Amino acid sequence: MRRCTRCVMDNRIDKTIRFFEDGTCSYCNDALKRMKNEYFPNSAGKKSLDDIMAQIKKAGTGKKYDCIAGLSGGVDSTYVVYLGFRYGLKVLAVHVDDGLDAEIAVKNITSLCESTNTNLVMFRPDQEQYKDLIRSFFLARVPNIAVPQDNVIATALTETANRNELKYLLSGVNFAQECILERSVGVNAFDRKHITAIHKRFGRGGIDRLNLTGFYGRYIHKRYFSKMVHVLPLNLIDYNLNNVLTELADFCGYQYYGGKHYESILTRFLQCFYLPVKYGFDKRKSHFSSLIVSGQMTREEALAKLANDPYASKELKEYDFNFIADYLGMTRKEFDDLLALPAKQHQDYPVSVVNSYAGIARKLRKYLG
Numbered sequence: 001m002r003r004c005t006r007c008v009m010d011n012r013i014d015k016t017i018r019f020f021e022d023g024t025c026s027y028c029n030d031a032l033k034r035m036k037n038e039y040f041p042n043s044a045g046k047k048s049l050d051d052i053m054a055q056i057k058k059a060g061t062g063k064k065y066d067c068i069a070g071l072s073g074g075v076d077s078t079y080v081v082y083l084g085f086r087y088g089l090k091v092l093a094v095h096v097d098d099g100l101d102a103e104i105a106v107k108n109i110t111s112l113c114e115s116t117n118t119n120l121v122m123f124r125p126d127q128e129q130y131k132d133l134i135r136s137f138f139l140a141r142v143p144n145i146a147v148p149q150d151n152v153i154a155t156a157l158t159e160t161a162n163r164n165e166l167k168y169l170l171s172g173v174n175f176a177q178e179c180i181l182e183r184s185v186g187v188n189a190f191d192r193k194h195i196t197a198i199h200k201r202f203g204r205g206g207i208d209r210l211n212l213t214g215f216y217g218r219y220i221h222k223r224y225f226s227k228m229v230h231v232l233p234l235n236l237i238d239y240n241l242n243n244v245l246t247e248l249a250d251f252c253g254y255q256y257y258g259g260k261h262y263e264s265i266l267t268r269f270l271q272c273f274y275l276p277v278k279y280g281f282d283k284r285k286s287h288f289s290s291l292i293v294s295g296q297m298t299r300e301e302a303l304a305k306l307a308n309d310p311y312a313s314k315e316l317k318e319y320d321f322n323f324i325a326d327y328l329g330m331t332r333k334e335f336d337d338l339l340a341l342p343a344k345q346h347q348d349y350p351v352s353v354v355n356s357y358a359g360i361a362r363k364l365r366k367y368l369g
Helices: 026-038 043-059 075-086 103-116 127-140 147-163 192-202 215-224 241-252 265-279 284-293 299-306 314-327 332-340 353-368
Strands: 067-070 091-096 119-123 168-170 229-231
Touching (some): 067 075, 075 241, 103 241, 119 147
Parallel strands (some): 067 091, 091 119
8 A cells, every 4th residue: 555645545445546656645735736826815805705704695685695505504604604703794693403412512413503693593404214215325335325314415405405595605625635535436416317226226205305416406407507606615714623612612512523524423433444345545634635635644643543443432433333233123133134144336326427437537527637
């Protein structure tokens, strides 16, 4: 295995990564090239943020809300809503309560909304059908068991924005902590063909009461017909994780949950056990490498963290296993036996043409740059 000398990306499972003469890799070199066009933690960024926030506020004059934002209880979404509050925006926050929230995330959402007087829309998907769909992905033994969750969350956010005629969406997507993302063996979460195929094979009922978005709605309609504007405020500030955590803790008693996307028990399990153990895919490498590029972590610090188990404790791991087994309607033994079965790939089941070409594109990426 070869590892980058600047960040901590390696070629353990990713064969598209390229290494240069100085030992650095294509991931961090690409991120550093993009930085000047995507990340503005300076006075220019401050001016741009001031301008766009003023524009949003002006457009919302006389309306109940100025903009919309998804709120998971995680750092990024929490800080986005907090920023909106600081700029005097009337933000409508949307949270999908799928029964998989970590308790600390729920507390964070409550304390933020109370402190900012933010209205919160709680969207709860049909539990019987939603759990059955999640269960189907577990039974299929594919890498990204969170595909249904990602799809339902995005759909709820879009539908709420449309229903309230909101043009601006404040997004927590950011360069500082997400500029590097290892190419995985997953599929696009908006492949309805793939979702329905897996559910048809492993599901026990229907999914007609779940609103799912396909490629057309997510990409074609969104790009060419939707008037919604996605704003990325975190790219226009010095978005430093430690500073943000301190600021949020002082403001509303925010509590950190230990890792990126650990605000959901499902994604915590996915990233701490399922992906690294069954597929050798440790998402911490991408997260830490992003922090290295943005100057928030040293390579030595990242390597030391990677040497530790992703789960903070055996007790937390045991809690997640028991929780998810119960959520899926399985005994612990049934769940453990399922996890012990050989891993499969998404391409073992029907996928759309778009996802079919994705594998080819990943292979060519090594040569195309």
